[in-house]
Amino acid sequence: MSQELHHHTMRAVTYTGAGGREVLSVEDLALPVPGTGEVLIKVTAAGINRADLLQRAGNYPVPEGASEVPGLEVAGTIEETGAGVGNWDFGTPVCALLAGGGYAEYVSVPAGQVVPVPDGVSLTDAAGLPEVAATCWSNLVQQAGVGRGDWVLVHGGTGGIGSFALQLLKALGARPVATAGSAEKVQRSLELGAEAAINHREEDFVARMKEITGGHGADVILDVMGAKYLEKNVAALAQGGRLVVIGLQGGASGTLPIGKVMGKNAVVTGTMLRPRPAEEKAGIMRDVAEHVWPLVTSGAIRTTTDAVFALEDVAAAQDRFEEADRTGKILLVTGETP
Numbered sequence: 001m002s003q004e005l006h007h008h009t010m011r012a013v014t015y016t017g018a019g020g021r022e023v024l025s026v027e028d029l030a031l032p033v034p035g036t037g038e039v040l041i042k043v044t045a046a047g048i049n050r051a052d053l054l055q056r057a058g059n060y061p062v063p064e065g066a067s068e069v070p071g072l073e074v075a076g077t078i079e080e081t082g083a084g085v086g087n088w089d090f091g092t093p094v095c096a097l098l099a100g101g102g103y104a105e106y107v108s109v110p111a112g113q114v115v116p117v118p119d120g121v122s123l124t125d126a127a128g129l130p131e132v133a134a135t136c137w138s139n140l141v142q143q144a145g146v147g148r149g150d151w152v153l154v155h156g157g158t159g160g161i162g163s164f165a166l167q168l169l170k171a172l173g174a175r176p177v178a179t180a181g182s183a184e185k186v187q188r189s190l191e192l193g194a195e196a197a198i199n200h201r202e203e204d205f206v207a208r209m210k211e212i213t214g215g216h217g218a219d220v221i222l223d224v225m226g227a228k229y230l231e232k233n234v235a236a237l238a239q240g241g242r243l244v245v246i247g248l249q250g251g252a253s254g255t256l257p258i259g260k261v262m263g264k265n266a267v268v269t270g271t272m273l274r275p276r277p278a279e280e281k282a283g284i285m286r287d288v289a290e291h292v293w294p295l296v297t298s299g300a301i302r303t304t305t306d307a308v309f310a311l312e313d314v315a316a317a318q319d320r321f322e323e324a325d326r327t328g329k330i331l332l333v334t335g336e337t338p
């Protein structure tokens with residue numbers, strides 16, 4: 001990168017306070033300078049995640065040292081490398097998992113969190129992959145040890161995480177079952193690879209899960225509800241089952257039926273990706289590139305882009321994210337919308 005670029009500013013989104021769409025502002029900020037071990041990415045597109053909306057509402061503190069600019073994932077090209085980073089050439093198409101800073105024209109990120117774009121995926125669609133791929137791989141495979149033939153209950157089968165989880169599980173030979181909030185989303189979950197899908201507004205998922213699995217229950221549950229589903233999730237687990245909580249949409253503290261956990265030799269666990277140390281994120285992204293990207297390239301896992309908005313239209317993009325009929329990912333692009 002030319003020295004001159006350091007004096008340039010970039011367009012970036014900031015939150016001017018905690019609240020709704022009125023706190024969104026697109027501003028000129030100084031270009032980030034990549035530190036030791038970091039690369040500067042010229043952003044083509046950024047993915048929107050639930051965490052960005054929680055942060056906007058003031059319910060998700062920014063981890064220490066992370067950018068105040070929202071955005072946990074991008075795709076783009078290598079613009080510059082910091083000291084100690086030798087293996088990326090200028091202009092290489094990449095995607096990256098971030099601790100923040102994605103809703104911008106440029107972002108600086110530890111090199112270990114940067115991976116090549118899977119073959120066959122556009123630079124725009126690739127922006128929707130790092131966060132969901134890292135979350136699904138680290139929780140389903142590393143945390144819960146999902147194996148072939150395991151029954152896995154995925155709450156919210158058509159969300160960003162859910163859409164990816166169902167496809168990954170099917171590709172790994174597991175037996176995914178989804179919950180979803182409408183007849184259309186039940187249908188979409190089946191298309192994404194669920195063996196069965198349960199309408200969580202109309203059906204009792206504990207009873208349905210027992211029925212679907214012939215009385216066995218869920219070997220693994222990927223939960224995004226937290227407190228509201230804690231007791232029901234434990235009831236839906238099979239012997240030796242693992243419940244992994246990754247979202248708190250139904251509250252942060254509940255009552256854990258410890259006796260049932262003991263009786264089932266079950267594990268109740270949870271993880272949070274964003275504050276994990278850079279080395280751990282790098283390890284996850286290495287695994288993702290090695291084990292998950294080939295599944296994307298083969299077409300076993302498809303990107304699920306719902307809509308693409310210009311960075312300047314971030315308010316409309318986040319509005320769309322919150323609409324009930326949205327499935328899959330919403331992306332922001334720094335250039336022309338496709």
Ligand SMILES: NC(=O)c1ccc[n+]([C@@H]2O[C@H](COP(=O)([O-])OP(=O)(O)OC[C@H]3O[C@@H](n4cnc5c(N)ncnc54)[C@H](OP(=O)(O)O)[C@@H]3O)[C@@H](O)[C@H]2O)c1
Pocket residue numbers: 048049050051131135155156157158159160161162179180181182185200224225245246247248249271272273274324328
């Ligand atoms: N811990 C971590 O590291 C980590 C990382 C990434 C994401 N997350 C969390 O994972 C969750 C999903 O993130 P996302 O970006 O995929 O958001 P998203 O696209 O908005 O997905 C949210 C999902 O929650 C489902 N849901 C809402 N109420 C439900 C209920 N009562 N029963 C079952 N499902 C319900 C929705 O399904 P319907 O619309 O069909 O009801 C939707 O599919 C969020 O809570 C996010 O904070 C955590």
